[in-house]
Amino acid sequence: MQADELKQIFREGWMNSSVVEHRVERFIEGEFGFEPSFQAWRSVLKQAIGERNVASAVDMGTGPGTIAQFWAAMGIETTGVDFSATMLAAAREVAAKKGLKINFVEGDAEQPPLKEGTFDLLSSRAVLFTLPHPGYAVARWVRLLRPGGLMVLIGEIPPADSNKQKRAFRPAQGWKPDETYREAMSQLPFREHTDQMLRVVMEAAGLIEIKNLQMDEVISAREVHDKLDPEYGVLQGTPYILTGRRPE
Ligand SMILES: C[S@@+](CC[C@H](N)C(=O)[O-])C[C@H]1O[C@@H](n2cnc3c(N)ncnc32)[C@H](O)[C@@H]1O
Known part of the structure; x- marks a missing residue:
């Protein structure tokens, strides 16, 4: 399948209202709704x-604004980009409920409809795995940053342990990937990737001072959440955040 065809298939999936509700329930109200x-x-x-002095941020594949909400709450002028209009409708609702001002833009993360060299910070969480050209996307994102700007890429290394995989598995009710969707997914180069693989992509895109942040606090909070609510299905993988800077 060609990239455009893949994107069309994924876009339909991410537009599905059950998928959107699931994302809001699982992350906005679930993990990120758990105060610790x-x-x-x-x-x-x-x-x-x-x-750093960060005045502007953009969150790519923002979904319901999961990461955008943090930047906006820090007083940063924030834009969220996603190609799913229903996901963006949910994001607008979440932001309104929280009293946050975020500019949501519908567009393709691989061809972002934004001016280059204008953002102090670019973030993206759990998006590269679903793109046909993740390396190209990171290179494009670097160009959106001002010289010296910061990229923050957030992901999850899936658990190797099958018991943990089962415990974390909570599919969206009312939507199942069909044969075509599964075939499209099998073509994704970053479907399963580690932080080490992403580091290489960031280096190739010209980022410098690439760092892995310490995630102990997030992991401890998940452990507390898991004990309090074993039915919830806290993510059992290893979260990571990689940061890198666009050279001046
Ligand atoms: C797994 S969700 C992550 C959402 C959010 N970043 C979070 O952490 O909760 C992936 C998101 O990326 C969006 N997405 C996938 N491919 C995209 C593309 N080519 N352009 C823009 N958004 C895309 C989907 O619509 C979905 O909202």
Whole structure:
């Protein structure tokens, strides 16, 4: 299948209302709605920024605005990009409920409809795995940053342990990938990737000072969440955040 065909198939999947509801329930209300986890993510995202002066941020494949909400709450002028209009409708609702001002833009993360060289920070969480050209996307994202700007890429290394895989598995109710969708997924180069693989892509895209942030706080909060609510199905993988800087 050609990339455009793949994207069309995935876009339909990400537009499905059950998938959108699932994403809101699982992350906005679930992991990020659990106060210790919310605080832990906020703390590590603040560490990513450090002493930098960040006035503008863009979150690619923002979904319901999961990461965009953190930047906006820090007083950063925030844009969220996604190619699913229903996901963006949910994101607008979440932002309104939280009293956050976020500019949501419908567009393809591999061809972002944004001006190059304008953002102090670009983030993306759990998106590269679903793109046909993840390496190209990272290279394009570097160009959106101002010289010296910061990229923050967030992901999850899936658990190797099958018991853990089962415990974390909570599919969206009312939507199942069909044969065509599964075939399209099998063509994705980053369907399963580690932080080490992503590091190489970031280097190739010209980023410097690439760092893995310490995720202990997030992992401890997940352990607390898991004990309190064993039915919830806390993600059992290893979360990572990689940061890199566009050279001046
Ligand atoms: C797994 S969700 C992650 C959402 C959000 N970043 C989070 O952490 O909860 C992947 C998101 O990427 C979006 N997406 C996938 N491919 C895209 C593309 N080519 N352009 C824009 N958005 C895309 C989907 O619509 C979906 O909202």
